Amino acid sequence: MKELLLIPGPTPVSEEVLSALSKDTIAHTDDRFAKIMTSALEKTKKLFGAENAFPFIISGSGTLGMEMALTNVLNEGENLLVLSHGFFGDRFVEIGKTLNANVELLKAPAGETVPLDTIKNVLSKRHFHALTITHVDTSTGTLADVEAIVKVAQEVSPETLIIVDGVCATGGVEERFDQWRIDVIFTGSQKALAVPPGLTLLAFSERAIEKRKAMSKVRTYYGDILRWMPIMEDPHKYFATPAVNMVYALEKSLSNIMAFGLTAYFEKHTRMAAKVRAALTAASFELLSKHPAPTLSVFKYPEGIEDGAFRSRLAAKKVIVASALAELQGKAFRMGHMGSVTEDELFVAIKKVLEVCEELGFKLDKGLVLNAFLEA
Ligand code: PMP
Numbered sequence: 419m420k421e422l423l424l425i426p427g428p429t430p431v432s433e434e435v436l437s438a439l440s441k442d443t444i445a446h447t448d449d450r451f452a453k454i455m456t457s458a459l460e461k462t463k464k465l466f467g468a469e470n471a472f473p474f475i476i477s478g479s480g481t482l483g484m485e486m487a488l489t490n491v492l493n494e495g496e497n498l499l500v501l502s503h504g505f506f507g508d509r510f511v512e513i514g515k516t517l518n519a520n521v522e523l524l525k526a527p528a529g530e531t532v533p534l535d536t537i538k539n540v541l542s543k544r545h546f547h548a549l550t551i552t553h554v555d556t557s558t559g560t561l562a563d564v565e566a567i568v569k570v571a572q573e574v575s576p577e578t579l580i581i582v583d584g585v586c587a588t589g590g591v592e593e594r595f596d597q598w599r600i601d602v603i604f605t606g607s608q609k610a611l612a613v614p615p616g617l618t619l620l621a622f623s624e625r626a627i628e629k630r631k632a633m634s635k636v637r638t639y640y641g642d643i644l645r646w647m648p649i650m651e652d653p654h655k656y657f658a659t660p661a662v663n664m665v666y667a668l669e670k671s672l673s674n675i676m677a678f679g680l681t682a683y684f685e686k687h688t689r690m691a692a693k694v695r696a697a698l699t700a701a702s703f704e705l706l707s708k709h710p711a712p713t714l715s716v717f718k719y720p721e722g723i724e725d726g727a728f729r730s731r732l733a734a735k736k737v738i739v740a741s742a743l744a745e746l747q748g749k750a751f752r753m754g755h756m757g758s759v760t761e762d763e764l765f766v767a768i769k770k771v772l773e774v775c776e777e778l779g780f781k782l783d784k785g786l787v788l789n790a791f792l793e794a
Contacts (some may be wrong), residue, residue, distance in 0.1 A: 445457075
């Protein structure tokens with residue numbers, strides 16, 4: 419059996435996408451490459467529901483996306499409101515502080531989200547230049563209601579720019595950049611898009627671009643959207659060398675997703691999440707989040723199952739899951755169910771989890787668990 423990579427990113431990459439990656443490298447200004455890049459940019463807009471936005475594909479991980487989102491719209495000393503429901507939300511605080519922004523953090527307990535009333539209250543008391551939302555926080559498996567948050571922000575503070583981290587959401591959950599009126603969104607290649615790690619995809623609204631243009635000083639060179647815009651408009655031009663082969667892989671995977679149908683792809687994620695959850699809760703694992711994301715699940719261990727033994731025995735059976743982060747470490751594990759992973763593969767993973775539970779002396783009704791998976 420091939421190793422099943424079920425951590426919440428990177429996710430398995432199909433043979434087809436891997437073979438796109440291994441095609442001959444051509445000049446980054448070659449007409450053939452420009453066409454592939456333009457096609458990937460067009461699909462990036464569709465993915466984000468951002469037909470009216472300006473798309474970017476840049477070499478670097480999701481953290482570059484986070485940093486570009488802030489450096490391009492926030493001046494030193496401006497106010498940033500961070501809504502955090504986990505480790506990756508908190509990362510915005512660190513980036514904001516690095517950029518000398520005035521950062522205020524609204525943090526939800528593990529598995530919860532910040533209540534809309536609290537957000538409304540804070541936004542109506544003080545002006546914030548920007549607000550960050552982590553669509554899915556990968557540390558807690560929690561999904562934020564981006565549409566509702568933007569609505570509230572628009573009501574009480576329409577000038578606040580809305581920044582959405584879609585790293586663990588985009589492709590697995592619907593995002594409607596234009597309709598919801600998001601200003602900056604970004605994702606990474608290595609999660610629901612089923613491409614190796616290495617690219618960040620972004621979209622900026624006209625309003626966000628205007629803000630960047632009005633900034634007299636930008637504290638990034640490589641990440642400055644004004645340097646990249648001419649290249650994204652015409653990829654024959656040069657600013658910094660794009661990751662040519664990674665763009666082949668991205669374009670191939672996005673083409674496959676679009677051919678499958680975006681809505682069908684979202685539904686596939688919802689279904690996979692429901693099956694995994696039905697099975698593992700039947701096996702006495704507890705789902706951490708009150709607002710669970712379709713892309714990954716964080717499960718608390720039942721009494722008697724030790725984290726290290728569980729994950730290493732599972733790895734020996736070629737199923738790789740991730741440890742929990744921060745205060746949840748040792749108490750829970752994280753399982754991704756996104757990208758090119760199939761229901762059949764997840765069924766195999768559940769069977770392996772049952773084997774490990776048995777090895778660890780944890781008694782379960784296997785039939786019940788497997789039926790829960792099949793019937794969900
Ligand atoms: N945001 C979220 C929600 C993430 O899950 C991650 C990575 N797991 C990041 C940002 C950072 O991305 P990267 O590790 O690719 O820099």
